Amino acid sequence: MAEAPPALPLIVPSLERLGLRRDRPLVIVDVDEVLGLFMAGFGGFVAERGYELRFERFALFQNLFRPGATEHLDLTEGRQLFDDYFRTDCGAMEPAPGAVDALKRLKPRAEILILSNAPADAERLRGDWLKRHGLPEALILSSGPKGPITAAIVAQTAGKTAFIDDLLPNLDSVAEHSPATARFQHVADLRLRALAPRSDRHPRIDDWAELGEAIEAAISG
Numbered sequence: 566m567a568e569a570p571p572a573l574p575l576i577v578p579s580l581e582r583l584g585l586r587r588d589r590p591l592v593i594v595d596v597d598e599v600l601g602l603f604m605a606g607f608g609g610f611v612a613e614r615g616y617e618l619r620f621e622r623f624a625l626f627q628n629l630f631r632p633g634a635t636e637h638l639d640l641t642e643g644r645q646l647f648d649d650y651f652r653t654d655c656g657a658m659e660p661a662p663g664a665v666d667a668l669k670r671l672k673p674r675a676e677i678l679i680l681s682n683a684p685a686d687a688e689r690l691r692g693d694w695l696k697r698h699g700l701p702e703a704l705i706l707s708s709g710p711k712g713p714i715t716a717a718i719v720a721q722t723a724g725k726t727a728f729i730d731d732l733l734p735n736l737d738s739v740a741e742h743s744p745a746t747a748r749f750q751h752v753a754d755l756r757l758r759a760l761a762p763r764s765d766r767h768p769r770i771d772d773w774a775e776l777g778e779a780i781e782a783a784i785s786g
């Protein structure tokens with residue numbers, strides 16, 4: 566998971582440019598806390614720099630502390646660590662258990678687009694990370710609520726569509742802007758699951774094997 570920076574002007578590539586077909590179902594998947602264990606990776610990164618990432622609430626910068634401190638780091642320092650992580654270290658993250666296998670099983674039935682809210686600096690490391698884990702999928706780095714960009718992508722396909730994210734603001738945004746797209750919430754980190762808010766607007770499936778089957782059912786027929 567990651568807190569979204571302010572939205573930038575919307576630039577939406579065509580499906581052709583992304584190497585995706587218009588005549589098959591399309592599955593749009595987040596990275597941090599969906600395909601990859603972001604909090605574990607970022608927690609290790611900040612620990613090497615003498616900070617602690619605590620799991621006290623479903624937030625990011627408010628969970629960053631100096632050892633022993635009761636007040637979290639100020640948001641500017643937190644943002645700097647976040648940007649540094651994406652620029653230099655996000656390629657070392659572990660995949661979420663079951664995610665790679667589930668996407669490989671979906672691949673014969675659907676086009677797959679990775680839609681990640683991450684700084685533009687992360688594009689090469691993030692793309693390399695996907696390839697290294699056998700997921701050389703189309704990748705868009707974005708920012709802000711994901712509904713508008715998802716709607717612009719979905720408008721290009723005749724197939725059924727599904728969207729998977731850990732964050733309710735992104736899921737709510739897709740519900741608003743692309744209501745025909747099936748939505749699923751997935752929270753990969755075991756420690757975050759109890760803290761992560763859920764909503765009866767979007768099915769929450771934290772097991773990737775089960776989630777893969779639900780996605781397949783949603784894009785079939």
Ligand SMILES: [Mg+2]
Nearest residue numbers: 566595597731
């Ligand atoms: Mg995420």
